[in-house]
Amino acid sequence: MTEPVPTSRLIDMMTSARRRTLEMVQGLTPDQFVGPKLPTLNPLIWEIGHVGWFYENFILRRLYNQEPMLATGDALYDSIAIAHETRWDLPVLPLNEILSYMQDVQDALIDRLGGDEMADERHSYLYQFTVFHEDMHTEAFNWARQTLAYPTPVFEGGPVDRPAPATGPLPGDVVIMGGTFRMGAEKDAPFLFDNEKWARPVTVAPFKMARAAVTNGEFAEFVADGGYQRESLWDTDGWAWRQDAAAEHPVYWVPDEHGGWGVRQFDRVVDLPLDQPVIHVCWHEANAYCRWAGRRLPTEAEWELAATTVPETDDGVLRKRRYPWGDEEPTPDHANLDGFAMGCVDVAAHPAGDSAYGCRQMIGNAWEWTQDVFKPFPGFAPDDYKEYSQPLFDSTRVLRGGAWTTRGRMITSLYRNYFGPDRRDVFAGFRTCAAAD
Numbered sequence: 001m002t003e004p005v006p007t008s009r010l011i012d013m014m015t016s017a018r019r020r021t022l023e024m025v026q027g028l029t030p031d032q033f034v035g036p037k038l039p040t041l042n043p044l045i046w047e048i049g050h051v052g053w054f055y056e057n058f059i060l061r062r063l064y065n066q067e068p069m070l071a072t073g074d075a076l077y078d079s080i081a082i083a084h085e086t087r088w089d090l091p092v093l094p095l096n097e098i099l100s101y102m103q104d105v106q107d108a109l110i111d112r113l114g115g116d117e118m119a120d121e122r123h124s125y126l127y128q129f130t131v132f133h134e135d136m137h138t139e140a141f142n143w144a145r146q147t148l149a150y151p152t153p154v155f156e157g158g159p160v161d162r163p164a165p166a167t168g169p170l171p172g173d174v175v176i177m178g179g180t181f182r183m184g185a186e187k188d189a190p191f192l193f194d195n196e197k198w199a200r201p202v203t204v205a206p207f208k209m210a211r212a213a214v215t216n217g218e219f220a221e222f223v224a225d226g227g228y229q230r231e232s233l234w235d236t237d238g239w240a241w242r243q244d245a246a247a248e249h250p251v252y253w254v255p256d257e258h259g260g261w262g263v264r265q266f267d268r269v270v271d272l273p274l275d276q277p278v279i280h281v282c283w284h285e286a287n288a289y290c291r292w293a294g295r296r297l298p299t300e301a302e303w304e305l306a307a308t309t310v311p312e313t314d315d316g317v318l319r320k321r322r323y324p325w326g327d328e329e330p331t332p333d334h335a336n337l338d339g340f341a342m343g344c345v346d347v348a349a350h351p352a353g354d355s356a357y358g359c360r361q362m363i364g365n366a367w368e369w370t371q372d373v374f375k376p377f378p379g380f381a382p383d384d385y386k387e388y389s390q391p392l393f394d395s396t397r398v399l400r401g402g403a404w405t406t407r408g409r410m411i412t413s414l415y416r417n418y419f420g421p422d423r424r425d426v427f428a429g430f431r432t433c434a435a436a437d
Helices: 007-025 028-033 045-059 073-077 095-113 121-147 216-224 236-245 282-294 300-308
Strands: 175-177 179-183 200-204 209-212 254-256 261-265 267-270 310-312 317-319 365-374 397-398 416-419 432-434
Touching: 007 045, 007 095, 007 121, 028 045, 028 095, 045 073, 045 095, 095 121, 175 300, 179 300, 179 310, 200 300, 209 300, 216 261, 216 282, 236 282, 300 310, 300 365, 300 397
Parallel strands: 179 317
Antiparallel strands: 175 209, 179 200, 209 432, 254 261, 261 267, 310 317, 365 397, 397 416
8 A cells, every 4th residue: 555645745746747847848849849750759749748648547537537628638648549650640739738738637636635734545646656657758758858869958956055976986896695585565665666566585696796887988898899799799689689770889879089989968979978887778788798798687686685685684584675775765965866967977976875785876877777577576466557567578678776867756776667678768777797706
């Protein structure tokens, strides 16, 4: 059951999410609102309408049986019923009308909360889930703007007096002795997504894990050593992908005139920041790097054990916490989240966010690929949004930890993200593991 949440917090979350959506589309031209047909993107003018429709459908209509506020809403904005490739051709509302509709929906949602100080469990779950759905889309707006080389967005309201993060690399491994822990979400979790259900004992053998994610500088060594040309470093699917994509380096890297690398960040090219995590690499690229380095990707169980447990046991089971650093919600000291940094920071930053074993940035900065195919945990059952996880089981790979674009209010060490192994547009990197000595 979801923990009850104050109505004031739900309202703050909704208005914050909507502010970010509006910031993400600020200053775009009519053509940019539509954009080219790509399999990994949606037309932005359609996607923001879908966000507004989703709130209305899941709360106002399902919870309150309210009549639709937009007669054509289901025909235009239902992402399950509308094939992806047709979304550019729909008679969607003009921008001013869709923004007005979205505001009307939000006003109705706030009005429905009434004057109670604390929302009940049902309202707390649905309001949070729909806000997190908008948060997921604003992260997608970020990678859409990156993919299409649109101007860097501008976010207002970031933290003030933020301390300068520690900089530089963070080499080396930590040794994690493994053990038995309860992987997944417990039934008394404050909030959970359906694919986190349910916690059960899992035993992990001892292993070594890198203290930090693989950096641009480290990945550049793989590129320079012919990593993209050596078939022996790639599995069969990975080599087929590399050939089809004609990949020679990470997708946004740009050779410079001195034999080094720049990287395109939104609409500008900057020098490649060597001590930041490599991002926009797909699972196949991460897996090939690991083979080159004599390493491997962590399993999902290893990743969660390293991020959540402490080396103390209760009846033989490792004690667990919600975040690498403890149970306190993320702050700017702990992690690079919420988009305000407008990019990654060096892998040595945010020591306050270290796990109990000394792994850094297991929350924030860059999503991290794991070995595992995305599958249901034992006892899985879909929640209200039945298509949230189930259609992607067995066809995608698991990522953990969140990126600089991810909202801190939705990410925990239990959150399971999932994308196809060929996706390079998401803000994904990886860290490596090895067998314990």
